[in-house]
Amino acid sequence: xxxxxxxxxxxxxxxxxxxxxxxxxxxxxxxxxxxxxxxxxxxxxxxxxxxxxxxxxxxxxxxxxxxxxxxxxxxxxxxxxxxxxxxxxxxxxxxxxxxxxxxxxxxxxxxxxxxxxxxxxxxxxxxxxxxxxxxxxxxxxxxxx
Numbered sequence: 001x002x003x004x005x006x007x008x009x010x011x012x013x014x015x016x017x018x019x020x021x022x023x024x025x026x027x028x029x030x031x032x033x034x035x036x037x038x039x040x041x042x043x044x045x046x047x048x049x050x051x052x053x054x055x056x057x058x059x060x061x062x063x064x065x066x067x068x069x070x071x072x073x074x075x076x077x078x079x080x081x082x083x084x085x086x087x088x089x090x091x092x093x094x095x096x097x098x099x100x101x102x103x104x105x106x107x108x109x110x111x112x113x114x115x116x117x118x119x120x121x122x123x124x125x126x127x128x129x130x131x132x133x134x135x136x137x138x139x140x141x142x143x144x145x
Contacts, residue, residue: 001027003113007035011079011130013119019083022094030100031108034072034131037121045128046136049075053137070139072130073100 002021006014014036018028038045053068069075077100085091101108121127128136135141 001029003029003031003108003111005032005113005115006030006076007032008121009036009116010119010121011036011038011076014116015076015079016083017116017119018080018098019094022080022084022097023090025097027097028099029108030076030098031104031113032102033076033100034102034129034134036076036130037127038130038133039121039123039127041126042128045133049133049137070134070137072134072139073102075130075134076100 004014004018018030021028053070055068068078077095077098080098081091081095084094086095104113
């Protein structure tokens with residue numbers, strides 16, 4: 001089992017590397033998924049994700065359509081899933097070996113966590129984190145009561 005820290009990693013490159021490991025049979029646990037980075041202009045990134053969130057089916061646009069989540073961990077899963085042959089048995093089995101967490105859970109605090117420095121974001125501007133994208137798509141944080 002490999003535990004990978006996604007904080008400040010470029011989402012597309014990290015997702016493709018993760019998909020390759022999953023296809024080889026590895027079990028992968030991702031922590032800090034909300035801190036993954038998408039590079040580009042802020043306007044362009046938000047347009048892309050909001051357009052993807054608003055997709056409707058052609059058959060009946062009022063009732064059906066692909067449901068794209070606003071949750072940060074599910075956006076990361078979506079990116080990894082679409083780099084796998086997820087409609088075949090090998091892709092579905094590979095996706096079952098993937099676990100994604102927001103932050104670092106207590107049971108994994110003492111585990112050895114890998115950090116991929118080769119695909120880390122070095123830009124100072126022109127990027128958004130997955131948490132910022134989720135918030136812009138309308139995700140509301142839970143209030144502590």
